[in-house]
Amino acid sequence: MAHQRHSLDQTLNSPVRVSIMAALVGVDDMEFGTLRDAIELSDSALSKHLAGLEERGYVRLKKGYGGKWPRTWVRSTDAGRAAFRDHARVLEEILRGAGSPVGMEAEAGWSSRPQSSGVSAEGGAAVETDAGGFPIGGPYPIDAGRG
Secondary structure, eight states, X not given: OOOGGGGSOGGGOSHHHHHHHHHHTTSSOEEHHHHHHXXXXXXXXXXXXXXXXXXXXXXXXXXXXETTEEEEEEEEOHHHHHHHHXXXXXXXXXXXXXXXXXXXXXXXXXXXXXXXXXXXXXXXXBOOBOTTSOBTTOOOGGGTTOO
16 A cells, blocks of 8 residues: 555645635635745745646736736636646545554554553543543543643
8 A cells, every 4th residue: 555645746746836715715716915925935036836726727816907907816716726626535545644653553453552451540531542542532631731
């Protein structure tokens, strides 16, 4: 079984391009300057990344005028939104450990991690654990002192 990273879209492997697509997928279109400011890029850097995304068919640029000033509007295409969703899904799978030895262990029903006895050290109450032996829903040590 190949690791999920092989399914990542190489066009979207740049954090800048992911940021561009994330900003565009929820809107009809966005003016170039607004996009530039939102993701904190220079005009030239944004132009370069947009050219790559446009070449791939992920965005469409439309030039026109806002009042008497030239403007460029950027819109994600259906193909771009689908590619972004797929890329995000694969990243989520990787972050969840699916496809890693730990993720495959969980799918197979075994784990190299020490398994919980299902009994808490605090009062002996049963604690439901996930396939990796971690308590479901906490409490976790990092949560201590939060209220």
